[in-house]
Amino acid sequence: MTIYQNLIAGEWVGTDATKNINPSDTNEVVGLYANGSAEDTRNAIAAAKAAFPAWSRSGIWERHVILKKTGDEIMARKDELGALLAREEGKTLPEATGEVIRASQIFEFFAGEALRLAGEVIPSVRPNIGIEITREALGVIGIITPWNFPIAIPAWKIAPALAYGNTIVFKPAELVPACSWAIVDILNRAGLPKGVLNLVMGKGSVVGQAMLESPDVHGITFTGSTGTGRRVAAASIEHNRKFQLEMGGKNPMVVLDDADLNVAVEAAANSGFFSTGQRCTASSRLIVTEGIHDKFVAALTEKLKTLVVDNALKAGTHIGPVVDERQLKTDIDYIEIGKKEGAKLAFGGEVISRETPGFYLQPTLFTEATNQMRISREEIFGPVVSVIRAKDYDEALAIANDTPFGLSAGIATTSLKHATHFKRNSEAGMVMVNLPTAGVDFHVPFGGRKGSSYGPREQGKYAAEFYTTVKTAYTLA
Ligand SMILES: NC(=O)C1=CN([C@@H]2O[C@H](COP(=O)(O)OP(=O)(O)OC[C@H]3O[C@@H](n4cnc5c(N)ncnc54)[C@H](OP(=O)(O)O)[C@@H]3O)[C@@H](O)[C@H]2O)C=CC1
Numbered sequence: 001m002t003i004y005q006n007l008i009a010g011e012w013v014g015t016d017a018t019k020n021i022n023p024s025d026t027n028e029v030v031g032l033y034a035n036g037s038a039e040d041t042r043n044a045i046a047a048a049k050a051a052f053p054a055w056s057r058s059g060i061w062e063r064h065v066i067l068k069k070t071g072d073e074i075m076a077r078k079d080e081l082g083a084l085l086a087r088e089e090g091k092t093l094p095e096a097t098g099e100v101i102r103a104s105q106i107f108e109f110f111a112g113e114a115l116r117l118a119g120e121v122i123p124s125v126r127p128n129i130g131i132e133i134t135r136e137a138l139g140v141i142g143i144i145t146p147w148n149f150p151i152a153i154p155a156w157k158i159a160p161a162l163a164y165g166n167t168i169v170f171k172p173a174e175l176v177p178a179c180s181w182a183i184v185d186i187l188n189r190a191g192l193p194k195g196v197l198n199l200v201m202g203k204g205s206v207v208g209q210a211m212l213e214s215p216d217v218h219g220i221t222f223t224g225s226t227g228t229g230r231r232v233a234a235a236s237i238e239h240n241r242k243f244q245l246e247m248g249g250k251n252p253m254v255v256l257d258d259a260d261l262n263v264a265v266e267a268a269a270n271s272g273f274f275s276t277g278q279r280c281t282a283s284s285r286l287i288v289t290e291g292i293h294d295k296f297v298a299a300l301t302e303k304l305k306t307l308v309v310d311n312a313l314k315a316g317t318h319i320g321p322v323v324d325e326r327q328l329k330t331d332i333d334y335i336e337i338g339k340k341e342g343a344k345l346a347f348g349g350e351v352i353s354r355e356t357p358g359f360y361l362q363p364t365l366f367t368e369a370t371n372q373m374r375i376s377r378e379e380i381f382g383p384v385v386s387v388i389r390a391k392d393y394d395e396a397l398a399i400a401n402d403t404p405f406g407l408s409a410g411i412a413t414t415s416l417k418h419a420t421h422f423k424r425n426s427e428a429g430m431v432m433v434n435l436p437t438a439g440v441d442f443h444v445p446f447g448g449r450k451g452s453s454y455g456p457r458e459q460g461k462y463a464a465e466f467y468t469t470v471k472t473a474y475t476l477a
Pocket residue numbers: 144145146147148171172173174175202203204205207208209212223224225226227228229231246247248249279280327330379380381
């Protein structure tokens with residue numbers, strides 16, 4: 001089997017490789033991907049440092065053309081890349097193709113942003129002095145990405161980093177290197193100069209760690225677990241380096257008595273179970289007021305019975321497998337914890353077999369949960385959701401906000417008063433009314449509060465805040 005190699009200083013390198021396994025069919029090896037070392041990482045950082053002066057001064061049209069070409073090629077290959085994504089991560093084919101389209105749109109968006117870089121000219125408080133405020137590229141950016149969005153998250157970090165003139169060392173999650181390799185290959189062929197974008201696949205404890213330890217990495221953008229996020233933060237403070245973290249969520253969806261039942265059930269099923277619940281924006285706490293509680297639980301349970309769990313590539317599959325054995329064990333452990341804590345298992349909870357060997361788990365619904373239970377406080381990152389009763393809107397809002405996280409939050413209601421109040425008072429970075437808590441637009445800010453995020457927002461024009469540094473220049477006229 002060919003080895004998909006790392007890209008360092010414009011050369012494809014690496015002979016040691018790791019198997020990329022399909023979680024829908026563990027007999028299938030998606031490909032062999034290079035397993036980078038700490039030395040590879042240091043070489044990649046040196047290459048990115050050497051490429052920075054020229055790239056940061058490159059013309060914005062050159063950056064625009066490369067990003068646009070990349071977006072165009074990703075879109076032209078959406079079906080092939082969608083199938084690759086579904087095979088390596090286990091998202092259903094429609095979800096995976098949708099994610100590929102989103103990655104293409106992100107490159108197109110930042111191709112445009114490269115042309116819109118602007119500063120300000122401001123008069124000084126002193127006579128005969130002019131002030132210019134400009135944004136400059138930050139330097140070498142370390143990009144560390146998780147397994148649950150194998151193409152969209154790399155895209156929303158790589159595209160702005162390049163648009164604003166930075167160079168990159170990119171380390172994707174070891175579980176899902178294929179889509180990352182594909183976009184780096186596309187960018188490389190689109191004309192990026194050597195060393196501007198370096199790919200080092202491999203273990204977080206080796207490649208990621210070497211990145212954290214380097215004084216030559218000027219910014220790290222990270223998405224993943226809270227534990228690793230804290231390591232990124234501690235190491236970055238040590239080097240006086242800018243960092244941005246997107247971590248977990250325990251996102252609430254409030255369902256009020258006056259909700260449209262169908263809207264509430266569709267939003268809850270999507271938020272909790274689509275993409276196998278493996279989204280940081282997934283809603284795993286459904287906070288439901290007394291008047292609608294029983295009707296809502298009955299309707300959601302009926303809906304869950306219709307959802308097909310099977311091979312991600314099979315037509316008609318609604319929920320693909322869990323990403324790997326370790327995550328499946330985590331999910332099962334939490335289901336046991338929920339039972340022991342006294343929540344009622346209303347649906348699912350079983351590992352199931354399908355025609356192909358994979359990590360299949362039924363969508364699992366707990367009812368009669370409290371907000372103090374571990375299943376309501378800790379991020380599970382699987383298709384496991386709890387329903388918590390609330391007596392009225394005020395109590396539901398208090399429960400929704402009673403969490404260490406604050407990424408997204410939703411409300412299902414037909415009341416303008418409650419929707420407006422919830423948008424203003426929810427302690428989350430993203431609030432949805434009558435919509436799933438997951439599945440966001442690509443051109444607007446993404447991020448949360450409290451334990452979910454740290455640093456400037458990602459995506460949209462707000463991304464400039466992280467990928468640039470501001471300079472204030474004074475000139476005597
Ligand atoms: N907010 C989100 O979007 C996500 C949250 N999670 C949460 O995290 C849990 C575990 O998922 P997991 O993928 O293991 O999350 P991790 O935080 O371990 O992984 C995220 C990225 O960090 C890398 N990494 C791991 N250790 C280090 C290190 N010491 N230094 C630098 N980088 C490192 C990983 O590498 P590698 O994996 O290749 O070793 C991966 O590329 C999930 O169950 C879920 O709760 C997970 C994914 C996304």
